[in-house]
Amino acid sequence: MVTERLNYSRWARWQRIPRAVRWTGAVLVTLVVMLSLTLSITDWNFARANVASLLSAKLNRQVRIDGALTAKLLSSRPRVRVEGLKVGNPEWTEGDFADIERLVISINLRALLTGNLVLETLEVDNPKVAIISDLEGRNNFDFATKGNKSSRPPKLPIVRHFTMRGGQLYVSNAIHKLTFNGAIEASESPVRLEDEPFRLRGTGKLNGEPFALLFKGGPLANIKMDQPYAFDADVTAGKTQGTASGAFARPFDFGTLVTALDVKGENLAHLYYLTGLALPFTPPYRIAGELRSSDQHIVLHKLDGKVGSSDIKGEITVDLTNERPKLTAKLKSRSLNLGDLSPALGKGVAVDRKTGEVLDSVAPGDLPADKLLPTYEFQFDRLRKMDAEMSLHADSVQTQKVPIKSVDINLKLKDGVLVLDPIVFTLPQGKMAGTAHIDAREKIAKSKLDLRLTNVKLDQFKGKKMLEPPLDGMLHARMQLTGTGNSVHDIAANANGQLNAVVPHGEIRKAFAELTGINVARGLGLLLAKDQDRSTVRCGVAVLQVKDGNAQVEQMVFDTETVLIKGDGKIDLKSEALNLDIDGEPKKVRLLRLRTPITVNGTLRKPAVGIDKSDTAKQVGIAGALGALFTPLAAALAFIDPGLAKDADCAALLAEAEKALPKTKVSAVVATP
Known part of the structure; x- marks a missing residue:
């Protein structure tokens, strides 16, 4: 009787609970039980297809899991192990973006609940990654949907303990004419007293020239989010050599870094395939400075170097926030050799007659030519891929025949139109000033030139062996020309004006x-x-x-x-x-x-x-x-x-x-x- 009364009392209390609440409670209890059972499962092979489908939808790519899938989710550090993981390429290229033999990830659950993704462990065995960019500017590493493009460097999650064995990296960039095959090594664990540094070493071709890269970073074990990640890098591309020693200001964020940079080579124009920037032709150079990158802005502070026999100082900024990169430069020279500017006009620029590729800048006497006006055809298509604003001031000028005290040049490039305004050459007595306008929006450029000589004393022009100048007087002159063509000679050959x-x-x-x-x-x-x-x-x-x-x-x-x-x-x-x-x-x-x-x-x-x-x-x-x-x-x-x-x-x-x-x-x- 007592038992029956107790059971009746409990049933009565249960009946007094609203029906909706009773059903909700039952469902929640059932879900908790099922979730507990699910989280306790370690063999997830039955769900490989579903997991691959979810990843495919997230990455907008085909994802396959050809090997085992195991997980331990009922933990403060959930752990997943995947074997035979393959991430496909977009439709416009063949092969896989990534092929990973084994991947192990464990996540810090507490950090995840606060909105931060922290990987306690990341183990990668024999990964093969292919980074491909085609002539249309499409990148296989761009996982964004069509209306949601972003060129910002990827910000990776924090990794506490990282191990990689047998990594291979392949890079192919059609625009920059780059192919690269590299090997990656990084083996770190808190168990060992000393961790091996992160290394990326590889070789390839850049515009047909040998290319080599060595990147060395500090151990990733126990990395701190608020501390920089140090690295050293050496790059060799043909006769161009560059070294960098610095740190990423925020770990695993490749868009924020500070590094000392030292680059030398035969011709600044050769940096186009490394940087995507159309730089002028120059004699051999060496430049150094402090490079800072943050939020799509790259700044080379404290630039100091030599181009030919001319010294150069200043600051260069590259803005990557728009469709085309924009270069801004403020440059100064204490002593400018005027001959160092002549390659920028195509003088002394050698071209491979078979391939049409630009070779190293050479002395004008080294090239068999019967023309005074340079015949090299500029690659104006490069100008259409960037914008620029530049100023150059030279305190003094070295020349062989024409006495010049100083030089001032302002340059603007926008939408394929290059304007030099003003161009000023100040002589001891008098000056030459004017403007130049090159419209390179079409295949054949259209040019306009307007130069004036004002109050130029003729007695300042005389040979070194002459006792006195041959002419005296004040010269005033003006040249106004228009023409079409992609070389100085071609422009002059059909010029009109006076x-x-x-x-x-x-x-x-x-x-x-x-x-x-x-x-x-x-x-x-x-x-x-x-x-x-x-x-x-x-x-x-x-x-x-x-x-x-x-x-x-x-x-x-x-x-x-x-x-x-x-x-x-x-x-x-x-x-x-x-x-x-x-x-x-x-x-x-x-x-x-x-x-x-x-x-x-x-x-x-x-x-x-x-x-x-x-x-x-x-x-x-x-x-x-x-x-x-x-x-x-x-x-x-x-x-x-x-x-x-x-x-x-x-x-x-x-x-x-x-x-x-x-x-x-x-x-x-x-x-x-």
């Missing part, structure tokens, strides 16, 4: 004969007395119209006290052939012919100055010469600098030319002395 120069007043000296190899001054009738060693130039003007690569002399005149010197001819910028004639027209009637026309032939690289001994040379009378001069002279002065028209000497020549204009249509007067 080139004008004015010397408001100056002198032609006896030393000019030393410069040309013949007595040009006496040939033109300038120097009559034996003791006369110079002749005054009242105003000199040269006007050249450029059309389809032919620079035609529209007007060339030097007004002296006794002779009006005229020039005619053209310069073929395609063949670089010179065909110029210079003659003197006496201002007063002379009984004797003391002048002989001067010719300038040859090429831009090797001009030849000679004397025209033919009897066919004829000269226009002084009035006709002045009359033909007026229009181009007035236009030239306005084009270069409107203020030059007010110069006393040039204004006088302009007035004489205007006065000599025929009032009615008359025949030209031909004088034969």
Whole structure:
């Protein structure tokens, strides 16, 4: 009776509990029992297909488990062991992304409950990983879905104890022309007194040149989340060598690092295949600095090095947050060798005739060429893959012939359009300044150039063996050209525009004969007395119209006290052939012919100055010469600098030319002395 009453009492209390609560409690108890039974299971082979399907959905790739799957989940450190794990590649490439013989993972459950993934143990046996990038920029290691792309370096979880045996890494990057086969070793355990360091060692090819990498990191055992992870790296790619010694600021986050960097090589342009940045052609270089990387920004602080014989300092930043990387550089040089800039224009750049690949920069004399203008075709397609802003200032400049005090260049590159504005070369007396614009958005680039010479004293140009300069006076000039092509020579070969120069007043000296190899001054009738060693130039003007690569002399005149010197001819910028004639027209009637026309032939690289001994040379009378001069002279002065028209000497020549204009249509007067 007592037992029946107790049972009835319990049943009554159970019945008083709401039915919904009773069912909920029963379900929860059942789930706990089933979960406990499930977590106690160690053999999970029956669930391999389901686990692989879950991983496939998570990674957007086919995942297979060909071996055993075991787990111990009822623990504060759940542990999973997988054998024969394979992660496939995306549809656009063959093979597997990863093939792992055995993988053991144990997780810190307490850390996981606080939102942090910490791997207490990570053991990997004989992993084979293939990292592949194709010409379209697709990466097989990008597991994001199409609308959720991220180029940020992966942030890996903390690993307490890490062991890897027999690791192999294969890298293939079609854009950077890189293939790499590496071996990875890392064996660490708290049981041993000394842990072996992490090592990645491998070899391959980069743009057809031998490539080698050695990466050494500290032991990963007992790593701290708030302490940097130190590493050393050595890279060799052809004749380029680089070393780095630093640390990842946050362990296992490859996007945050600080390292000392030292790189040397034959040509900065060769770094394109390592960095993806279109750097200029240079002579051999060596640069060092402190490299910092964080949140898609890479900064090279305290840059210090040499390019050729020029020193270089400054800071370089690379922003990777946009579709194209953007390079920003502020560079300074205490002593810049102007010749070190010439490879950037294609001068002395060697190209493999079979493959078309750029070789090392070499001295111009080492290349058989009859052209002064560089013929190397720039790889403008690289400019379309990045943006840039750069400034360069040189305190002093080393040159062989042209005296230059300082250089300032500002460069901007955006959307395949390169603008240099301004370009300033400051001379001891005067300066050259201008802009250059290269539109490389199409296969064949379009270029514009506008350069001015202002207040340039001619007496600062003289050979080392000359006692005095051959010319004196103030030179003003302007060159305005447009053209298409992918080399300096090609652009000039079809250029259009004009080139004008004015010397408001100056002198032609006896030393000019030393410069040309013949007595040009006496040939033109300038120097009559034996003791006369110079002749005054009242105003000199040269006007050249450029059309389809032919620079035609529209007007060339030097007004002296006794002779009006005229020039005619053209310069073929395609063949670089010179065909110029210079003659003197006496201002007063002379009984004797003391002048002989001067010719300038040859090429831009090797001009030849000679004397025209033919009897066919004829000269226009002084009035006709002045009359033909007026229009181009007035236009030239306005084009270069409107203020030059007010110069006393040039204004006088302009007035004489205007006065000599025929009032009615008359025949030209031909004088034969």
